[in-house]
Amino acid sequence: MTVFMRIIALSVALVALQATGVKAQEAAAEGSVAADEIRLKNGSRVIGKVTDIRDGVVTLETDFAGAISVSMEQIVTMTTSDPATLLLADDTVIEGQGIEVRNSQLIVDEPGVPEQSYALEQVLIANPEPWELGEGYHWTGQVGFAFAVERGNSDTDELDYKLETYWRSLRDRYTLKMDAQIKEANDQKIADNWIIQGKYDYFLSDITYWGVNVSARSDEFKDLDIRYLVGPYIGRDFLTDPLFTLTAEVGASYVNENFIVAEDRDYAAANWYLRMTSDYLGGDSQLYFDQRGIWNLDEASDVIIDTAVGLSFPLLWSLEAAAEILWKYDSGAGEGVDDLDETYRLRIGYSW
Structure with missing residues (x-):
């Protein structure tokens, strides 16, 4: 019986040793194939x-x-x-x-x-990707929200939302942007504004393009019912290294402004756009500067400038957060309305 048990034990050991050797060979083969x-x-x-x-x-x-x-x-x-x-x-x-x-x-x-x-x-x-071979468009974008709730001496609720989306091919690009803010204090609305912008770019080279810009804007508490803008521009990606990028656009446009109280007007304008980014801080974070401007050519002192400075950083999956400061300057704001609005916000968004 003892001899029989020894034979069985030896057989099991040999089978186990052979299986281990086979697995080791398979692992080595897999490693060599993958290397x-x-x-x-x-x-x-x-x-x-x-x-x-x-x-x-x-x-x-x-x-x-x-x-x-x-x-x-x-x-x-x-x-x-x-x-x-x-x-x-x-x-x-x-x-x-x-x-x-x-x-x-x-x-x-x-x-x-x-x-x-x-x-x-x-x-x-x-x-x-197929679009890099001239087949179709590459779709990217981001949607983000910022909430603020304050309870105490005054009850304040604020919602900011933002959308940016792009369709890019080797020869052209479509852009759609929207930014809006709604704010209430003690159940009374104190801010309600939005801007929507559509752009088409046609690339003359890898870094130079011309385009057409169409936008509409409304700001109830600045007496602005709606402002339309349409016009051509030329743009260039002056710097493209992720450490520091610089894009600039300059163009001309027709502007039509409809006010709630003040007299409506229209005028020719020069417009510009600047964007700078940097990944200097690392970790897939990005410092950014955006500025959009309109200069009334009929009245040189009338200028509108929107500026955003911030830091965005990834969270989980495709979620990201951004801390930013917004300045909205309008030298032609109506009587009793501040020329400059300043906003600090922490935004949570989803990118694709």
């Missing part, structure tokens, strides 16, 4: 999984440091295991093969075609 390799000019070797190539930077997911970024200028060789689609600077699209780089040259080896090579800096994007 991509990059060798740098300083002799370093990085092993991981290439997840993105964009703007001259290769992103790898590694076991030892998570996601890391490598400048393509530092790469001597690179091999990836999975097929990829590559978009080059001359609009060439390479599909159906792993990425192979030798001596800082992208090697393309297609069946029945002599081997070709391209300078690595010619690679713009790996696995581009």
Whole structure:
């Protein structure tokens, strides 16, 4: 009986050992299949999984440091295991093969075609989205809300809401923006204003575009029933590095203003738009500055300027928060109405 039990125990041990060996081989095989390799000019070797190539930077997911970024200028060789689609600077699209780089040259080896090579800096994007290949539009946007409730000597309720959405293709872009505020104190409305803006941009180059701007605005407690604006403009992305971006637009427009009490008017105007952003603080946060202005060409002292300065930062999933200061200046505000409104708010939003 004892011998029989020993034989059974030995058999079980052998089976377990064999199963462990098979699993180890499978794990090793999986690891070798998943591993991509990059060798740098300083002799370093990085092993991981290439997840993105964009703007001259290769992103790898590694076991030892998570996601890391490598400048393509530092790469001597690179091999990836999975097929990829590559978009080059001359609009060439390479599909159906792993990425192979030798001596800082992208090697393309297609069946029945002599081997070709391209300078690595010619690679713009790996696995581009359809819109980046000229197919359709890329839709992005953000909707946000800010609430304020005060109870005590006075009961105050405030709701601010904001919408920004964009449809972008290689040749043009559509923009829709809306910003509104409703405020009550002791059950009496003390603020009710909104602005909605639509824009169309046509790109003359990667960074220069012309467009048409249409907007409408209302502010009950500044005697403004509605203000319409329409006109063309030209814009340029002067700086595009995420560390500091700068976009500016300047144009001309026709403005029509209908007031609740004051006399209605219309005039020709110059208008401008400035946007600056920076990811200097890191952590996917963004500092931003937005300014939109209208200058009455019939009355030089009449100017309207809306400015927003803030910091946005991610929360969970696609939620984000923003702390911002808003200044709304109108030198032509009616009698008894302040020229400048200043608002501090903490906004919660959803981005897509």
